[in-house]
Amino acid sequence: MADTNNPTPPKRPLVEVRDLNVNFVSREATVRAVNGVSFDVMPGEVLCIIGESGSGKSVTMRSLMQLHPKKRTRITGSMRVGDHDIMALSDKEMNAVRGRVISMVFQEPMTALDPVYTIGDQIAETVMRHEGVSKAAAMERALELMQMVKVPSPERRLKAYPHELSGGLRQRAMMAVALSCRPALLLADEPTTALDATVQIQVLIVLRKLQEQFGMGVIFVTHDLGVAAQIADKVAVMYAGRIIEYGSVKDVLLKPKHPYTLGLMASTVHGQNRDQDIDAIPGSPPDMRFLAPGCSFAPRCKLAQPECLASFPEPNDHGNGHMSRCFRTAATTPAMEMGIA
Amino acid sequence: MTDISAENAALIPAPQKPVVRGYWGNVWNKLRYDYVTLFFLGLIIAIILIAILAPWIAPFDPNKSSMASRLKPPGFKHFVLGTDEQGRDILSRIIWGGRTSLLMGISPVLFATIIGGLFGVLAGFAGGRTNTAIMRTMDVFFAFPSVLLAVAISGSLGSGMVNQMITLTIVLIPPICRVAETATAQVRTMDFIDAARASGAKTPSILFRHVLVNVMSPVLVYASTLVSASILLASGLSFLGLGVAPPTPDWGLMLSTLRQSIYVQPLVCALPGVAILVTSVAFNLVSDGLRQAMDVKA
Amino acid sequence: MTAQPTERHLQPVPPGDNNDRGGKAQPLLIVQNLQKYFPIRGGVLNRKVAEVKAVDDVSFSVMKGETLGIVGESGCGKSTLARLLMHLMPRDKGTLVFDGDPVDEPHGITLRELRRNMQMVFQDSYSSLNPRLPVVDSIAYGPTVHGVATSEAKIKARGLLEKVGLRPDLFGGRYPHELSGGQKQRVNIARALALDPRMLILDEAVSALDKSVEAQVLNLLGYLKRHLNLTYIFISHDLHVVQYISDRVLVMYLGQVVEIGPVDRIYNAPKHPYTRALLQSALEIDPEHRIETPPLVGDPPNPINPPSGCRFRTRCPYAEAICERETPKLGKAAENPAEHVAACHITNPVAGHSMAGRTLQSLPVEASAPRALAAAL
Structure with missing residues (x-):
């Protein structure tokens, strides 16, 4: 197996997203799912996008693959993956990019795998389509991939x-399909959420190892802070279609600055005192059809002040690339000690 | 411990949507913008009204023949749509024929929905042997093409309006039963049915309160697609002489008798067919629209 | 908020509950x-x-x-x-x-x-x-x-x-x-x-x-x-x-109770190898201590025709011949709310397991790979 030799990582990011806006337009309303998201992913880096349902994390990722229905979606901004300007690609060009440059794994493998073909056929088909090799060579590659994702007795499983x-095993098989053409960028949409704890950790470890081995960039969407802690290099926290905090995984999870990140950590049950209530964030996320101009988290935020409702805050720099968008970061530090003791 | 309301005050999410429409409200709200469906719904209402008001609208007696003016083209004298082989006014006959054809389209579907729906819900909810007994019986009927089945039943019952209605009802029961059974079996596995059972509810109560309301909309939508099929089948039976007897005006029967004159007066001969086509297309499109509008993601 | 007694599971029913029939200590x-x-x-x-x-x-x-x-x-x-x-x-x-x-x-x-x-x-x-x-x-x-x-x-x-x-x-x-x-x-x-x-x-x-x-x-x-x-x-x-x-936790594996006991005792000192592996698989929000080797390999076996004897033996690092022959039992102790018991031969000094009687904490985390594993997969 040839290793992708990357002795010195290039300076240029693998993924560059600038001011991405995604609106879903229907007769009744416009859902402003993503509102001005910008981020980079370096080659060989794992970016975890953390957020709750409706935060826009999946929508952001799917935009990179043009997976939204064209008729109902308005996308503005710029997205670059490798040498490809995603916004400028035609459907045909995008198809060529999918699988070879960008590949994706989903939460539910049953929807991504074709039920009428064997696992081996599906991997081989992807390999043949993108690389034009013979069926036998493709099957050999399929076996190799199944071994890489640590599927036990892979020969037998190829025929399943x-x-x-x-x-x-299905999740691993889907990873094998996704990795079959050695993509530069892997998009992962909560791939371990539906798995049992003992299986989830196995899949995460395999994914992490393969990512390092291939030097592949990964965008990993999850709602689970524990998963992010396990796999991420960088973390972006999304709320109401915006990245409200970004930084290295250690900075964001150990020294969070944004009140929402703090609230999310306090809400996540991880050994809190059983005789006390959890310090839950009150209320629920905003309706994405009617977004107010200010900070979207302000209505639920303990620290909110009138200024928070007036405009959306500019990024604060906390050093080492750690960024948060909050007017009240100065006030979060004491609150943090109380929130996540 | 603080008092109840104070503790929960923080938990109460901010009000988001004060407008509460309910299920049918939502259906209507979707339908409101579906102009195609609305147009054809209007057309159906118009056709039904015309049929009901036939005695006052029809310009002539549909049964009054005139040997002098046979098979005249549309616009001949005062015959707007021309005359048939016995010199009867086509327009009047189409208006009157709508009564029989619509009756044959709608009433068998209605009866079949009640009977087939009942059996389907029973089969779907009871499962096991009851299900096997009911559904295998239905399969026997399903095995025959519907036209063949209709001809066979109609042939053994004899012609006439009531017999035609019975025939069509029997033909339509199996497909509706199947749809009702599938929908019920789906609803039966839902957690809210278990929740109702866990609260101690008895089966009839669960059936009426929880199952029927959920099975109703798919069954109704499906039944509405059958109206056009029923009209076509009824016309076919009449065409074959197994339906209503002449001289009762009926679109299928008209098509049958005018068939011989197709080379003499092709336009006139086609008119009853146009009536059948327009009506069945209208019913089909409306049921399509209804299905989309009722498809509420709960 | 009133201070809660530490042993919450033995907290009696408040006096005067009309529904209470069997008495406060009746489960x-x-x-x-x-x-x-x-x-x-x-x-x-x-x-x-x-x-x-x-x-x-x-x-x-x-x-x-x-x-x-x-x-x-x-x-x-x-x-x-x-x-x-x-x-x-x-x-x-x-x-x-x-x-x-x-x-x-x-x-x-x-x-x-x-x-x-x-x-x-x-x-x-x-x-x-x-x-x-x-x-x-x-x-x-x-x-x-x-x-x-x-x-x-x-x-x-x-x-x-x-x-x-x-x-x-x-x-x-x-x-x-x-x-x-x-x-x-x-x-x-x-x-x-x-x-x-x-x-x-x-x-x-x-x-x-x-x-x-x-x-x-x-x-x-x-x-x-x-x-x-x-x-x-x-x-x-x-x-x-x-x-x-x-207050108390019951751990199930393939249709059986493998361990039951007060929450702190289960979480601090699990007695069943499965419970320990399960707890180790739970992800912490701590990027500095990542799990490098999975606590368990493979998926849970199919509940159709589960393994003989102890059902966990196919994934257990300490499985021995005895585990294949005999099903470890919880016994009546499972019904006693104060007990912390596990259905594992290791916990039973007379069961005939070579590590019998030792606590799980004293055993090496990574034992030799279970022999039955390959067969089960």
Whole structure:
């Protein structure tokens, strides 16, 4: 197996997203799902986008693959992956990019795998389509991939249909399909959420190892802070379609600055005192059809002041690339000690 | 411990949507913008009204023949749409024929929905042997093409309006039963049915309060697609002489008798067919629209 | 907030609870030898070709006022167990004793009475509420089934909406699709409370919710338990949540109880190798201490025809010949709420396991790879 030799990582980011806006337009309303998101992913780097449902984390990622229905979606901003300007690609060009440059794994492998073909056929087909090799060579590659994702008795599993595999094996098989053409960028949409704890950690470890081995960039969407802690290099926290905090995984999870990140950590049950209530964030996320001009988290924020409702804050620099968008960061530090003791 | 309301005050999410429309409100709200469906809904209402008001609208007696003016083209004298082989006014006959054809389109579907729906819900909810017994019986009927089945039943019952209605009802019961059974079996596995059982509710109560309301909309939508099929089948039966007897005006029957004159007066001959086509297309499009409007993601 | 006694599971029922029949030390629910096998039929004659041993000889008891957490992976039978307790499916074997009265037996309480006393909250999903009923009607349905007038039941339902933190005037008339996940789950809880039950079975009740909403609902559950004097059986795959909410924990693996005991003892010193692996798999929010080797390899085996002897032996690092031959038993101790017991030969000094009698903590984490593993995969 040839290693992708990357002795010196290039300066240029693998992914560059600038001021991405995604609106879903229907007759009744416009849902402003993503509102001005910018980020970079370096080659060989894992970016975890953390957020709750409706935060725009999945929408952001799917935009990179043009997976939104064209008719109902308005996208502005710029996205570059490798040498490809995603916004300028035609459907045909995008198809060529999908699988070879950018690849994706989903939460539910059953929807991504074709139930009427064996796992081996599906991997081989992807390899043949993108690299034009023979069927035999493609099958050999498929076996190699199944070994890489640590599927036990891979020869037998290649001949299996998706429904014959357990949840964890199916997820690995989907990873094998996704990795079959050695993509430069892997998009992962909560791939371990539906798995049992003991299986989830196995899949995460395999993913992490392969990512390092391939020098692949990964954008990993999750709602689980524990998963992010396990796999991320960089973390972006999204709320109401915006990145409200960004930084290295240690900075964001150990020294969070934004009140929402703090609230999310306090809400996540991880050994809190059982005789006390959890310090939950009150209320629920805003309706994405009617977004107010200010900070979207302000209505639920303990620290909110009138200025928070007036305009959306500019990024604060906390050093080492750690960024938060909050007017009240200065006040969060004492609050932090109380929130996540 | 603080008092109840104070503790929960923080938990109460901010009000978001004060407008509460309910299920049918939502259906209507979707339908309101669906102009195609609205147009054809209007057309159906118009056709039904015309049929009901036939005695006052029809310009002539549909059964009054005149040997002098047979098979005249549209616009001949005062016959707007021309005359048939016995010199009867086509327009009047189409207006009157709408009564029989619509009756044959709607009433068998109605009866079949009640009977088939009942059996389907029973089969779907009871499961096991009851299900097997009901559904295998339905399969026997399903095995025959519907036209063949209709001809066979109609042939054994004899012609006439009531018999035609019975025939069509029997033909339509199996497909509706199947749809009702599938929908019920789906609803039966839902957690809210278990929750109702866990609260101690008895089966009839669960059926009426929880199952029927959920099975109703898919069954109704499906039934509405059958109206056009029923009209076509009824016309077919009449065409074959197995339906209503002449001289009762009926679109299918008209098509059958005018068939011989197709080379003499092709336009006139086609008119009853146009009536059948327009009506069945209208019913089909409306049921399509209804299905989309009722498809509420709960 | 009053200080809670440390041994919360022995906290007596407050005096004057009219519903209390058996006395404060009488377990609210005793489950003995509960069993449910699902036949798998196939072939031309639709014969039984195999069975899923979904719940196999499960015994435990639930004390008044405590929360018993039940954890396990998918296919371990925890949801089947919940449905068996609620009598939503017939059981093959087993006895249920509710507050001293056997259920559905002569001289015991009827099924109807049990259901009035024991209710279930389902996992939040699109199927847990009737999409065609306004939520206030969904909540009021239970009481009307028990003969309460509709108008009265609706008043009660509105009161319950208030209790679970939803304004009745704003939410009562809404349909499920007009509610968020958290709001739906509050309605689910209100519906379960509508019959004034003494016990709630919460089956993955917060699992589908966002973390911030999950925290709100967990707080609500704690609040309701304190104010309505409830007893919970809390079923979840989330080990952190179970640790937070439970007084005692029951661990299931392939239809059997492998370990049961007070929460702190289970979490601090698990006795069963499976429990330890499960706890080690729970992810911490700590990027500085990543898990480098998975605590367990492979997926949970298929519950159809599970391994002989100890069902965990195919994935267990300490499996020996004895584990294949003999099924480790929990015994009667599982019904004693103060006990911490595990169904493992290692915990039994006379079972014949080479490491018998040693604590799990004294054993190496990584033993030789289990011999049976290759065969099982």
